[in-house]
Amino acid sequence: MGKGDRRTAKGKRYSSSYGNSRPHRAGAAPAAAAPVAAPVKAPAARKTAAKKKA
Numbered sequence: 001m002g003k004g005d006r007r008t009a010k011g012k013r014y015s016s017s018y019g020n021s022r023p024h025r026a027g028a029a030p031a032a033a034a035p036v037a038a039p040v041k042a043p044a045a046r047k048t049a050a051k052k053k054a
Contacts, residue, residue: 005011012022 001008003011003014006015006017006019007021009022012019018024
């Protein structure tokens with residue numbers, strides 16, 4: 001339960017590793033948790049072909 005125990009956060013800090021006991025970003029929320037809604041564009045107007053003269 002000290003520095004040599006890699007299952008604890010203290011042991012992970014000592015051995016410079018990460019895992020369940022010591023996640024990479026402990027204080028920050030993941031970016032995928034709060035996605036930002038992109039503005040929705042209106043569909044472009046369809047171009048009609050010019051009519052051929054007979």
